[in-house]
Amino acid sequence: MxxxxxxxxxxxxxxxxxxxxxxxxxxxxxxxxxxxxxxxxxxxxxxxxxxxxxxxxxxxxxxxxxxxxxAGFKHKPGAAIKFNQHKREGYTDFVALGIHNSSWNVxxxxxxxxxxxxxxxxxxxxxxxxxxxxxxxxxxxxxxxxxxxxxxxxxxxxxxxxxxxxxxxxxxxxxxxxxxxxxxxxxxxxESLRNIAIWGYWRDAGTYGGGTSREGSPWFEALTDESGWAWFIPLHDGTTSVGVVMNQKTFAEGAQEASLPSSPFTPAAAPNPRGSMMTARYLAALGNAPGVLDLLLAQGSMVEDSVKSASDYxxxxxxxxxxxxxxxxxxxxxxxxxxxxxxxxxxxxxxxxxxxxxxxxxxxxxxxxxxxxxxERVMTSYTRFQLVVLSAYKQFRNQAEDVLSDIDEDNFDRAFAMFRPVIQGDADVGIRLSEDELQQSLDFCAHLFNPTTPEQHAALARGGEIASDLLDVNKPVVGRAALDEALHVSSSGSARIDERGHDGRERGYEEEAKLVLDKINARRVVQPEYAISNMEQEAIGGYAVRLQRGSLGLVKVEELGESRVKVGV
Structure with a gap:
């Protein structure tokens, strides 16, 4: 009953x-x-x-x-991101650069x-x-x-x-x-994120980082037509979730074409590829994701009737x-x-x-x-990730139009406080950020997607010529002048990052170090979100979380003591 x-x-x-x-x-x-x-x-x-x-x-x-x-879910040691098709992919663990941790694909x-x-x-x-x-x-x-x-x-x-x-x-x-x-x-x-997501599931797909410490990591990349991006996420049941996210307007314009779009897949790889417009559009869109194609075309086959879509989300x-x-x-x-x-x-x-x-x-x-x-707590977390997402889309689309239209509410100002010293120095500025400041904030966050690897970060740390505070994602955001000074002091040193560029030529120490430092600095925008303990360390509106079993609640900042609390932005 x-x-x-x-x-x-x-x-x-x-x-x-x-x-x-x-x-x-x-x-x-x-x-x-x-x-x-x-x-x-x-x-x-x-x-x-x-x-x-x-x-x-x-x-x-x-x-x-x-x-x-x-539960046996797929171990996720990190994520590979290629948001610029003209550069190598970057790889990060999304927790804290230089700190070992992992998650799951579920x-x-x-x-x-x-x-x-x-x-x-x-x-x-x-x-x-x-x-x-x-x-x-x-x-x-x-x-x-x-x-x-x-x-x-x-x-x-x-x-x-x-x-x-x-x-x-x-x-x-x-x-x-x-x-x-x-x-x-x-x-x-x-409005700037009026996208449509289309995805399906594949069997026998390849594996990014197979046989290395990166195995199991999802792969993300920008579409070559600048309409969006693609994902490739391996799951523990042997299937792989593969999807594309693209601008709704671009998708709708394509759907109006008289003929079905061409697909890079054979019927064996994609059963009934011309059986529905949605499946055909999905397969055609994957043709703009060369990294995904490399992982699928060897022997992957799509699970029949697995294509789904979502929009206005x-x-x-x-x-x-x-x-x-x-x-x-x-x-x-x-x-x-x-x-x-x-x-x-x-x-x-x-x-x-x-x-x-x-x-x-x-x-x-x-x-x-x-x-x-x-x-205020929800909107602070939301806005931090919104800045990162909008910065990514600015790269995807190679333009700045539209992405500012969503940043328009008074309670969002707190999320930009950390950028003021970076963008304006000690200048006296108004309460609201100008459009130019917003653009610079997005450009700042875009450094999160710099094509660096854990090996590069470790090499820079081993050199010992960069102050440890500049390599710590848990420290406050720092201005360009401090980073430039650190690079100038260290560029004549013996430390060297041996990563080679896409064209095979060794990149200079200073260029590599700048990519790493900029990425770490941008990482600090969302770093407060990555540990639950930050809810008791970060004050919002004068209160922080009392994160104690049996007495959960809120506590005033002055009751915690200044040493334990940082003011939310």
Missing amino acids: TTLPPKHSQILVIGGGPSGSYAASVLAREGMDVTLLEAAQFPRYHIGESLIPSARHYLRFIDAEEKLVQ IRSQFDDLLLQHARSCGVAVHERTKVDAVQFEVKDTCRPVSVSWTSMAAGGEGTAGTTTFDYLIDASGRAGIMSTKYLKNRHYN SYKATEHAGPHFRLSGDAGAFIDPCFSSGIHLALTSAMSAAASICAAIRGDCSEERAGKWHT
Whole structure:
């Protein structure tokens, strides 16, 4: 017999994806009464298979990291990126340059189910096949939700309707975003990222870095027609996720052509390649990704009927909280598949939602202050990754048009504070960044994709002529003058990076060192996101997270002491 949701729950979570499951697990472990309603029956398919290593730290906090280790997912030691077809690819571990760590490429149906079952084990009352139909509010014209109406589908297909009241609501309903789209109506799409993603699955594909320490790393590269980029992500079941992301307008213009696009694949490699326009367009687009072609054409064959697509997925809500509710994960915002930030932002926002709710319940601050803190915390993380993604697209498209149109909200200014000393020195500037400053900020972030390797970073460190602070991604962003001075002092030294350029000629020490230092400096933009401990070290609006099991919440900066806290930007 199917157990129905309760009449009341202290905290109700809508959605059992990574963000909902994580927030529910955290709160249940804090002793809260938590109910989770999920419309689907897990496991269920989802895209987004490449994790960045911050997931380790978040899962460790809820004692789920070992479950991920034991799940057998594909080991991801790093990522190879070729965002300029005229240069060699770069390689980085995405954690911290020079620090060994790793992550996984996951089959999302299995990964998401693992997190949902972990929520159950933490004491969350999980109800699958239970769809939230509507949210009810306290009184007319207010934004405080007090109950939801749901329909629970029994095994035989018969639906049972009911209502659950709650003290707090977390909307983790994914792209559907019931609170943002149906009630708040505050979702805004990123016009410069109006892309379409098309992907499929392949068997017997090649392996990037086979037989080396890089084996298992995903491969990303810019498309030769400057319309977008491609991904190649090996999975532990022997298949490989291969996708392209391109401008929607470019895709639509191609779709209007009378003839089907040509494909570099033989029928044996791609079954029924002309059986559908979407599959044909997908295969043709892969023709603009020479690195992917090299990995596929040897013996790879596409899994039949595996091609899927998604569009209109880049958006953000203007507010992520209100009286007694929080938005979490894709229900509030999603940027782009580029840089694999989806799961990170899902877990970050889930922790933020949980900590802010605990803070209000435990009296750390008012509910209003806790809600505002959550919005500021989510938008700070979102904007850091947005800068990186927009910088990448500026490279993809080889132009600056459109990418600035999404950076237009007052609460984004904090994310640019770190650039001011770099861009303007000590000059007196206004509150808002100018268009020129924004362009320079994007150019600064683009250094993250410099074509360097761990070997180059290690060689520069071994030379001993560059100050260790300049090689540490955890240090503050530094200005161009400091980097230039370091390069000038060291260029006459004996240290040398023996990496050779694409044309086979040895590059000069100073040129190689500049690439490394610029990449490390750019890395510092998103480095605060890569360890959960930074949530207790980085103050947002005067508060940081009290990251302690059993007393999770928010604490004022002055109570922590200046030595432990850095002010958020």
